[in-house]
Amino acid sequence: MRRLTITGLALFVLAGAAEAAMSRGFNRLLEAVVRIDVREITFEDGAQRFTGGIGSGVIISADGLILTNAHVASPSAVEISVTLASLERVSARLVGWDHWTDLAVLRLDLDEVRRRKLSFTSADFGDSSELYSGQTVYAVGTPYGLTRTLTRGIISNNNRPFEDKRGVNGYETGLFNTWLQTDAAINPGNSGGPLVTEEGKVIGINSRAYIGAENLGFAIPSNIARRVSTELVLHGTITRSYLGLVPRELQDLEKFYALAVNTGMLVDGVDPGSPAARAGLRPSDVVLTLNGQKLDGRFPEQLPPIQNAIASLPVGSTVRLGVKRGGQTLELSAVTEKLESWVGAEWAFEKWGLSVRKVSRAYARENQLTDDSGVIVLGVQPGYPAAEAGLARGDIITKVGSEPVRELDRLKAIYSNYEAKPEPQLIEAQRNRRISLYVIKP
Template structure:
């Protein structure tokens, strides 16, 4: 406990020193010198908004709920919908910021996921309803549009997150615990953090205080530019917060405005190249991504990539790791042609590859409209659509789970969005309608054995059929 108190005392003394130039220790600082971010805050605070959300309760706690207690999980639609009378509705709060004077708001996906209604409160007290234009669960970003007569709103400028350096002063503004326009300051603690929340993790780390309700709010540099979107904190930790880099958000904005995210895809499994592996593979490089598998019929196979190939650059830009390769490919567009630098047999070569479109490997694609999906009924809690063959190598047909109702027999059976049902009751499943027919033929109170596929893994699930149907 003494150690904790000592840390707090040191923090109070040292933080003001981070907010202005070092001028020596001989003279005490004036009160004005310790308020060096006051003008910055005054200039940007009106662009920060409060996001009030009513959302369908998720079936189980998801990654971001552990950090912020916000609605999340599942694979609800990107727009708003009427609540089902059988669903639990929960209230949530988050933050966001205006990026267009006509009412475009950038926030986190987990703030508005599964939203039934969204209400935006501006710093001047005005309130607007909002709808989701687009969202991307894999980077935890969402774009909202204010409804009604909206114009000439104050905006926050997106800065260059690549230009910020570790040690630079940063300022977070948001609504922690509903406390509107709360300001905290700190430094950039680290860059390119992978916190295992998704395939494109590249977070900025800061020690500026971030708390529940800050989620989706801006992280500013000293020029008043947004260099990050506050997203997560370490549970049980202190002074460890994470923000999505502004450059990542800028790259996705055109697609978020259109409501769909399209990503490039090679179709390879990779792992990091280590110095030991480089020595064993007799290559003169120590950073890159080793190909461990090439899926048949994918862009990687068409490009002639092979197992044990080492990818070290894309269009001349170095690739330092397997995660770096995943990020770089994921932010390219389908049908784009790349030049890959590849080491094979210890020798470098260049390979042309035309990207395909990345399948929904995580099952995060919003559920399609009712006319495009098959719903087996409220009693089982399953929503299905035709399977993507890229997700189930070697399987023809199948029914892809796009939604599972919380508390339903499907959820109790361990079924999750993103799974593909390939067999039911010992019979191959050729599509959603075929599965529906098998389910309807079951006796009340019986249990239906399902074979499901996730990637290359095959699993069994026992789906209970209600006694009263």
Template sequence: MRTSALVILITTLVGLVHGQDSPTTLQEQIYQARDRVLPALVHVEPVKKVYTKGEKQHTLVTGSGVIFSPEGYVITNHHVAENAEKVWCTLSNKERITATVVGSDPSTDIAVLKLNLDELKAPEVPFVKLGNSDSLEVGQLVLALGSPLGLSRSVSMGVISSIDRYFPESGSMLSPYNLWIQTDAAINPGNSGGPLINLKGEVVGINARAVFLAENLGFAIPINLVKEIAQKIINGRFVKRAWLGLEFHPLKDFKEYLGDSSLSGALVAHIDQNSPARKSGLAVGDVIQKINQIPIHAEYEEDLPQVRKIIADLPVNQPAKLSIWRQGKKKTITVTPVPEPFVEEPEFEASRWGMVVKNITWNLYRYHMLPDFYGVLVTSVKSGDLADQANLQSGDVIRKINGRLIRNLSDFRQVYFDLESRDSEMVFLELRRNGHRYFTVMRKPLTP
């Protein structure tokens, strides 16, 4: 009798926890959620262009994705689609077709593919419903779908461990504009780009990361951010953001030092050279309390992504008013945001110099702790070639070539082709390496 009562109680609690109007069992809810999403799951195989010691190679990698529109748009991760020269997609019915990379955003690790529907036998494609990540709760049951280690159509189950996980600005977890959903559902290499779903079969996150040699630690990008970024990619291939050239520190530990325990806002910790913030008169130590009347709160580290996003969403080239606190006094400063200078472009192979370079993105800028965003990053050096002989290394940032400023990849290409057209015998390079200035000369061998 007591056993029967316990069974009834557990069944009732399961129904209450998951908001069910009918006495559906937990197992049936899992099946239903799976069946709503599995038909739209995609096994993604990009053929990537990579450089190893300066040598161009092609490699096939594995990731996941999910169809989210009847037009055949697929969400996946930027790190899955990056540098892809061709993308193969295997659908749930095992049809294998190609897809086009519409665009991607390295700052949020989101990419959008477009299935080539004319290759399909079926007249239409299934697609998922995108849910609301703001409604997630710690302890909520979720399913992770994808192709872990290439094992397609895999499903794992777990709970939401955290809805606001923040990571220090280094390593693969770098993401300036969002907090992470943490889950103990199994996420492994190959799951990247696959959906994290609730028991209603709604996508609440896009699986993106796992911690190597750790168990039950997986991380997903909140679907509300994914929806916003994916639509911007579809509308214009790239995500355009405003930039002020600021970095912040949580305010909590500095209130006593600043002499105001009730102070709120974001503490300015760094201002880039030649940035709109520096030109406006902002100073390190200022506390920004409002941006265009939007209250700013950055008490803790996990508040910082939202502050960055508020700035990134400002209209470009339109003045913004900042309400600041400075040494006990309140001021208003006007600053005009400019387009974010971090442009993601494919790597460029300077074959005659034996090196590969790329633009400095936000992630590279923060990861390498660069003082500003000027220059191009050396990503690969061909053994025995000119760059190698001049002792260039992966991770070097080229700032000047023969005295000409290199602001970005466009500048580098222009100087490179100009010097090669004149067959210059010596190329003088100014670099940054490990935070220090470094100079070197590439010398072409004399022709007999």
């Protein structure tokens, strides 16, 4: 009985100490967290449609810049409204997004803020490199639409690799950074909200969690968020270099490749037609040096920084790769290209009930297409001409009549001719490299 009392007392004291520490910076941070409502356009199912989503964000500057996730606010957003801590709603626009790190920057409509005499505070960043496992952190956000929800946990791991080729609304993410892992409860709607220290410093942007698992949440470290947001504000986008090698950790294979410890990164795959392929790099090569710098890629968490080092090179720069192939050592050189997503531009042709996406180079490589010409059918509306013709999701349209369709604009031009003068159109499309013909009739 007595022991119990003491324990209870000790807890009380500890809690009191934590509260005292939190009170200063923490309230200011809470004032900087916002709810974000987004209306966006989608091109699924053969039509242009609008959908809505809810996320979170944090104001990071006095002039109204907001940091959130790329999967909350993307270029397909047509209307973004932000709910401030004062429960006032203000509109915002997208400054830039980067799906590779799942980050987006918005700017509050400052005219509206001034006109309506609203006020807000901004949060301060902490240094994510100083985090340690076990450190107490808090997540703030809008899980399931529950505005201003605060959850608490610890840093479970401060260097988690996590790559998802379709992770941000179908776009690639996580190749160039590691993540903070936390057991602070993170649910849908927490996305874009900050992960903060007891002092209220933003050390991460909450991004994703394993659904159905217990408390396995992931956040983008603030040091990456700072760098990315600065660049997005300056250029609206982030340009990266592409080599086309798929790296893999060397873990346990050092002996097989007869390597000295702490060196090398295994090449698991080489994208066909990529700069790495043209340079002669082959799967199962081991890259020992990159521009003279030794590489250590023995463990999965060491790969994103290496990928980032390649991506950070200027586009068109020459990369020297020191490569071990069997018993021999080679020096290969490749010229980087601009990194592109596998997701191409999208559009809907309403009268045909057809929505499409441009074939990207990455898509062409993945699907072993001869080149990146054509558009992929995203969806067809039942009962509309494209569906009646027999076109289906996944078909690649390469020709209309006798005109090759290399670019999306070509198809848009053909469509506007059709709108002016509807006539049957002979469509050539391929699926699994089988070429079929279809007729779209008015």
